[in-house]
Amino acid sequence: MEKVFAKQFEALLEKYSELLVGECNEETKEKVKAWALYSHIAKSMPSLINHWNALYPEAREEMKQIVHEVKQLNEQYRKSIQK
Template sequence: MNTEFTQEFEALLVKTAELITGDTSPEMVEKIKIWAIYNHIHKSLPALASHWNQTHAVGKAEVRRIFEEVRDLNQALKAAQTTNQQ
C-alpha cells in the first residue's frame, strides 16, 4: 500500500478518535478502528455479525466493552463541551 496514503488514513483515524472520545492515544485509535469496523459490519451484514457473536462469546463481550467505553467517553466529551460553551 502507498505509504503516503497509509499515513493520511492513520491521521484520519487519529482525528476521528479525538472527535469522538477526546483521546488520541494509539490504544484508543485501535479501539476506534474496531468500533468503526464492527459497527459497519453490524449494519451492513447483520447475519454475519450475529453468527460471529454466537460463535465468539469472548470477542462479543470485548466488542461490547469497547462500544460502551467509546459511548461513555463520547458522552463525557459532549458534556464537557457543553459546559465550556456556557
C-alpha cells in the same frame, strides 16, 4: 497499501478519534477503529455479526465492552465541551 495513503488514513483515524472522544492515544484509537468497523459491519451485514458473535462469544463480550467504553468516552467528551 501505499505508505503515503496509510499515513494519511492514519491521520484521518486520529482526527476522528479526537473529535469523537476528545483524545487520541494508541489504545483509544484502536478501540475507536474496532468500534467503527464493527458498527459498520453490523449495519451492512448483520448476519455476519450474528455468526461471529455465536462463534466467538468471548470476543463478543470484549466488543460489547469496547462499544460501551467508546460510547461513555463520547458522552463525557460531549458534556465537557458543552460547558
